[in-house]
Amino acid sequence: MSNTTTVWITGDQCSLNNTALMAADKKTSCILMVESISRGNQIRYHKKKLVLIYSAMRHFASLLRSEGWKVDYYEESPSFEDAVQRHINLHSPERFLWMQQSEFGADRRLASIIDGIPHELTPHCNFLSSSEDFEELHSTPDSRVTMDRFYRQMRLKTKLLLNVNKQPEGGAWSYDKENREPPGKNMQARPVRKFPPDEITQSVIKMVEHNFPDHPGDTNNWIYAVTREDALLSAEDFFENRLDEFGPHQDAMVYGEPFLNHSVLSPYINICLLHPLELCQEAERRYRRGQARLSSVEGFIRQVIGWREFIWRVYWRMMPEYARRNELEARENLPEFFWTGDTSMRCLNDAINTTIKYAYSHHIIRLMILGNFALIAGLDTLQTNNWFASMYIDGYDWVMVPNVIGMTLHADGGYVGTKPYAASANYIKKMSNYCKQCAFNSQTSTENDSCPFNTLYWDFLIRNEDRFARNARMFMTMRNLASKSDQWRNDITERASQLRKSGFQ
Ligand SMILES: Cc1cc2nc3c(=O)[nH]c(=O)nc-3n(C[C@H](O)[C@H](O)[C@H](O)COP(=O)(O)OP(=O)(O)OC[C@H]3O[C@@H](n4cnc5c(N)ncnc54)[C@H](O)[C@@H]3O)c2cc1C
Ligand code: SF4
Missing domain, CATH: 1.10.579.10 (DNA Cyclobutane Dipyrimidine Photolyase, subunit A, domain 3)
Known part of the structure; x- marks a missing residue:
């Protein structure tokens, strides 16, 4: 049986806003999703990270099926190559379609294993800036752009925290100086909302323990969301209970408390369960309703549309040499x-x-x-x-x-x-x-x-x-x-x- 198009969705792209999915026709497309054990072994990933990815993938596949998509899902496949070959033999796709990979060189690697079948890429769905936004700030190709300058541009682009005159809310673009308070004597961490493992996550936990026994960390104390629904609840928990305090104590550290008032949303934003703009708009709404102070809301928005976008742009501008830079000639072995x-x-x-x-x-x-x-x-x-x-x-x-x-x-x-x-x-x-x-x-x-x-x-x-x-x-x-x-x-x-x-x- 022949499908016209295979839409390949990788583990960090679990969103209905995935641009490849949005560009595909449900009737003539088949979704391909692969759990590749060799990719999971590329480096010794923490077991909790592997559980998050594989469980989010299995949940997303089930959501896609319930929305009427045909899904060809490969559990515990030895490699991408192995699963893709089986998929091609089974479905004979005329073309492949996937959303841009977030890692340099990964699109080329995927293209090399689809047997020369034509393929198209769609842009990444979870970033708000374009390379043109970043390039226009560089006066010469070698000049340097500060995060602050880029952030202002992003505030204007997204219209976040602007007053009617397109000036920054409260008069300043950044309230960073108000966000450096020490923890104080009795600083109490607000607990983050926990999501007990459901049946799918439990079976993924067993699979990870079986296939990746020597990886660091363990799979006990599972707390993370694995679906968009739960990731939204996690965001709601942050906005309700920690956003207002996020700013002042952003830099504070307390023994035994890895979270403090931070959002703990990066695991979900990075696999597209949450979109950066929806989070920033919600943070702004909380400020406008008087539920969170400006310095905290601006601080959160700066991390997301400032730092996160800046880092993404630096990566794509500077790779591949960037990963090998070692200007200070640091060569000591990492202590055990x-x-x-x-x-x-x-x-x-x-x-x-x-x-x-x-x-x-x-x-x-x-x-x-x-x-x-x-x-x-x-x-x-x-x-x-x-x-x-x-x-x-x-x-x-x-x-x-x-x-x-x-x-x-x-x-x-x-x-x-x-x-x-x-x-x-x-x-x-x-x-x-x-x-x-x-x-x-x-x-x-x-x-x-x-x-x-x-x-x-x-x-x-x-x-x-x-x-x-x-x-x-x-x-x-x-x-x-x-x-x-x-x-x-x-x-x-x-x-x-x-x-x-x-x-x-
Ligand atoms: C050595 C080092 C390694 C890091 N490794 C990662 C990583 O692997 N993955 C990762 O997502 N972030 C990384 N960061 C950036 C940052 O520490 C994390 O994004 C943040 O701690 C995630 O926790 P949170 O969601 O509670 O963030 P919050 O403090 O609540 O911030 C909100 C959001 O802002 C974004 N953000 C904030 N700072 C940064 C930053 N410097 N770069 C990119 N996004 C940012 C994230 O999306 C984050 O979810 C690293 C920072 C350092 C110094
Ligand atoms: S090693 Fe000990 S004394 Fe030094 S910074 Fe860390 S906690 Fe403080």
């Missing part, structure tokens, strides 16, 4: 404790253990604890990127590479951020409650029990002194370093070297 959480550094111990448990931690934990450590310890950029890509439920190449290589490791020479996000224990102590009960002394840098973040921070600056001396935004920091004695510098270098030799323990 990144996989086990077994370290007496209390901040890292908590960040890694909660990541192992939930495949999630909020942005500042990723950037200022895990990422900051990798940066100042000089951990190898590819190994670090690989760790983040393995461990996070929302991890995809397009978002991981610019966040890790650019924002976190400053390995792109300053395209994403003009200044490295390097910090000592001072910052961590101010923004968290980690340090109080830590085995290390957060006040010192050169003693045996000194906080490794202090030693490695200064060692990082010493190692890169010439480079950072040219960076105007680091003037004060480098002047401080210049005032230190030779003896003190030697002590720092010596202790940093001991830390490296001992695997940073």
Whole structure:
């Protein structure tokens, strides 16, 4: 039996707004969906991430069938190649249609396995900016565009938080400065809504345990949504219970609390269960109704139409060389404790253990604890990127590479951020409650029990002194370093070297 068109839907494209689906004719098309075990083994993905993808796919296939689509679904297929060949033998499609893949090179890979059958691509449905939006901000091909400038353009484009004169609501484009409060003594995290596994998710859990036994994390304590319906409930939970508080404590960190007031919506936005614009419009509605303060709503919208879109554009502009950038020549092996959480550094111990448990931690934990450590310890950029890509439920190449290589490791020479996000224990102590009960002394840098973040921070600056001396935004920091004695510098270098030799323990 011959179909005219096969619409291939991959695991991160589970939306009825999928543009390939919208371009297809129900009567003459067949949907192809494949659970590829070899793709799931491409890197050691956290088990919870695999459960999310496969369960969302199975639920979406069932939704498509209920909407009258013909669906050819391959459970636990050894590879894409294997399933596609079986599909072609069975359905003899005249053409393939799929929505643009989010990963560089993936469209070419899919095209290489469809036996030369003609194919067409449709644009991605879950981004609001175009490459023209981004390019027009570059005065020359090599110039740099700041996220702030791009964000303003996106505010005008989406008409979010504008007053009648097309000026920013409240008079400022960004309220970032109001969004950096420390946690305070008794900061309580608001629990995120949990979604117990239904029958489909339970069978996917068994399948993941069977096929990916050596992957990190476990499948216990399942909390995530796997359908659009539940993802919307998750969003509602955030808007109702955490949005208003999201802003002020966006940068705060509390022991044992990976979520705090963050939305925990990236797992769903990244597989298209939720659309970024619908979330931002709902956040704005809450502000207009007086249910959430402006600084929180603007902060959330900035993350979604500012950072998320900016990161997507940087990825497509700079790949494929970007993923291999290593401007600071960071080549230390990733310490073993990144996989086990077994370290007496209390901040890292908590960040890694909660990541192992939930495949999630909020942005500042990723950037200022895990990422900051990798940066100042000089951990190898590819190994670090690989760790983040393995461990996070929302991890995809397009978002991981610019966040890790650019924002976190400053390995792109300053395209994403003009200044490295390097910090000592001072910052961590101010923004968290980690340090109080830590085995290390957060006040010192050169003693045996000194906080490794202090030693490695200064060692990082010493190692890169010439480079950072040219960076105007680091003037004060480098002047401080210049005032230190030779003896003190030697002590720092010596202790940093001991830390490296001992695997940073
Ligand atoms: C080292 C590192 C690795 C990261 N890896 C990922 C990743 O694999 N996948 C991922 O989606 N995000 C990643 N981020 C960005 C950010 O940390 C997550 O998007 C955010 O923590 C997701 O949690 P949330 O939904 O609770 O976000 P919230 O804090 O509630 O923010 C709302 C939304 O804004 C968007 N957003 C916020 N910051 C960013 C950003 N820097 N880049 C892109 N989108 C952003 C996300 O869609 C997020 O859901 C990474 C950041 C760092 C520093
Ligand atoms: S003292 Fe250092 S290692 Fe310990 S929690 Fe604070 S920053 Fe982390």
